[in-house]
Amino acid sequence: MMFGSPVIRVVLADDHAVVRSGLSQLLDGADGIEVVGAATDGAEAVALVRDLRPDVVLMDLQMPNVDGVTATKMIVEEALGTEVVVLTSYSDSERIVAALDAGAVGYLLKDADPEDVLEGVRAVSRGESPIHPRAARQLLSARATTPSAAALSPREAEVLTLVRGGMANKQIARRLGISERTVKAHLTSVFQRIGVTDRTQAALWAERNGL
Secondary structure: OOOOOOOOEEEEEEOHHHHHHHHHHHHOOOOOEEEEEEEEOOHHHHHHHHHHHEEEEOOOOOOOOOOOOEEEHHHHOOOOEEEEEEEEEEOOOOHHHHHHHHHEEEEEEEEOOOHHHHHOOOOOOOOOOOHHHHHHOOOHHEEEEEEEEHHHHHHHHHHHHHHOOOOOOHHHHHHHOOOOHHHHHHHHHHHHHHHHOOHHHHHHHHHHHOO
C-alpha cells in the first residue's frame, strides 16, 4: 500500500472460487488497492455494495440467480457511488453492449494480463473507462451495424414497444385491433430488421434505442 495515497476499495463478483481467490491475491498484492468483499452472484454483489460502498466492483457476467448485467443496473440505479467494471470471458458484442448500457464503466477480459486488470481498476479510479481492445473492436462494430429505430415502420415500432412492456401477442392484438397472426408477422419482420432472434433480445434492443 502506498503511504499517503487513497486506497481503491474493491468488491469481487464471480461464481468461481478459483477466480475469486486469484483476483483477491492479485489485487491485495498491489499498491493502493484493497479487496473488501467477494460475492458469488449478482445478488450478493448488490448487497455487498450497499453495505460496504466500495469504489469499484469487478463484475462477472455469467452468474447464478442474478447475472452481472442485472446486478450492474441495480447498483447504478441506486447511485451508491460505486463504479462497475465487467471482468468476463465473453467478448461478443451483445453482452458488451448490454453491460455498458446497464451502466458499467469498463469491460475487461479474463485472458488479459494481470497488469491490465490492475491498470483497469486504477483507470476507473481516475475517472477513465478501461475497455479491452478486443471488446472495443466488437463494440465499434456493433455500433456501426446496429439498425436504428427509424428502420422500423410505425406499426412495427408500436408492436415492439408493447413487447418491451411485457405484453403477449394476444394482448398486443387486442390493444391494436389487429389479428394475432398479424402481430406475429410484424414481430418476424422486426426480428429480421434489428438482428435478434427472440422477444427478450427485442425488448432489450427497444430499451437501448428508446422505444
